Amino acid sequence: MAIVLGDNRYGKAGVRLVRVDRGEAWHRITDLTVDVALSGELTAVHLSGDNAHVLPTDTQKNTVYAFAADGVGEVEEFGLRLARHFVATQPAIGRAVVTLAEYEWDRIEGADGPAPHSFSRSGRYTRTARVVHDAAAGTEVVSGLRGLTVLNTTDSEFVGYAVDRYTTLPETKDRILATDIDARWRHRGTDGDWAASFAAVRRALLAAFAGTYSRSLQQTLYAMGRQVLAERDELVEVRLSLPNRHHYLVDLAPFGRDNPNAVFLAGDRPYGLVEGTVRRDDAPAALVEL
Structure with a gap:
């Protein structure tokens, strides 16, 4: 050998x-x-x-x-x-x-x-x-951003998921959805207005996050990537990594108080992590994986 x-x-x-x-x-x-x-x-x-x-x-x-x-x-x-x-x-x-x-x-x-x-x-x-x-093989340009923290206070739920003997998470029809966006997007070519393209992609990511009623963070990820590609012809692929920054409703019953979806503990770790790629079906092969 x-x-x-x-x-x-x-x-x-x-x-x-x-x-x-x-x-x-x-x-x-x-x-x-x-x-x-x-x-x-x-x-x-x-x-x-x-x-x-x-x-x-x-x-x-x-x-x-x-x-x-x-x-x-x-x-x-x-x-x-x-x-x-x-x-x-x-x-x-x-x-x-x-x-x-x-x-x-x-x-x-x-x-x-x-x-x-x-x-x-x-x-x-x-x-x-x-x-x-x-x-x-040629030249490839990938732009991106990381650490863009976003949060929706409503219009997010999580129900109907798989359950086994270790499941303790209760279903919720109204939750906070928060994440730190790590996004990378691949360009068709090697020239263009880089500043304008970056600003437009950032706007599209934020608009899709804000405008999507989220039944899962995966659904939100796809909506964000899809909106970027729908608006920006110069791009062929978007890669997103979205940590689920959990917010836990605090139990105030021991203090004789109600908590009508108002007071939360912002969890640090562990956290869910959702990653995925949205691409055009005719996108050329990448030189390096996003």
């Missing part, structure tokens, strides 16, 4: 980058974490330690900063520039995957309105992107 090297990659992870664009009156801040992963003809370094085809990860880090000196722009654009560069300049590298997370900052409100160069970290959600550039 032979022992062989399988799939492998290497790169620089967790590159922290802050770029300040200094206008005459207003400053703009871009705050990113960038991960780079390269793969290709790397058998020799694994089997014998021959580093001839290895671009140091420190060089990859420096490349991120050097490219940022020319501007960052939208995260998808920056990822495309980096991924294409690594494949074009390193003959042994056939594929580059660049993953980016962008953190949102809000302008601080001063006495006379928004401050031109003062910011607070919003924490509302994190914008993400992943670019795959493969010399043989």
Whole structure:
């Protein structure tokens, strides 16, 4: 029986980058974490330690900063520039995957309105992107967001589920539905108005969450993905990961009080986790699974 090297990659992870664009009156801040992963003809370094085809990860880090000196722009654009560069300049590298997370900052409100160069970290959600550039298979762009917390106070139920000897959960016709949206969506091509597309997808996700009477979180997931694809022709696939942030009705009877669906314990863990993909039936195969 032979022992062989399988799939492998290497790169620089967790590159922290802050770029300040200094206008005459207003400053703009871009705050990113960038991960780079390269793969290709790397058998020799694994089997014998021959580093001839290895671009140091420190060089990859420096490349991120050097490219940022020319501007960052939208995260998808920056990822495309980096991924294409690594494949074009390193003959042994056939594929580059660049993953980016962008953190949102809000302008601080001063006495006379928004401050031109003062910011607070919003924490509302994190914008993400992943670019795959493969010399043989082509280029793929995946945009996304994570940590977008949403909640419906009603129009959600959970009944008719499978029951066995270990089931204790009571059915409910009116419950709080809350989740932290982690969404990724795959584009048809490698150009377009990335900012407008991102904003439109975010609106569609929120509209579907708010507008769906939910009989299960799975139903809500499908409704969200379907609405995104129905509205955005430039996308072919949406992947959603939705933790069910449970809210438990507190029993106030020991205190002689009623609780008409008003007072809840917000549970932390354990939590239900629903994940799924909604895609067009003619979507081309992905270079990397969403």
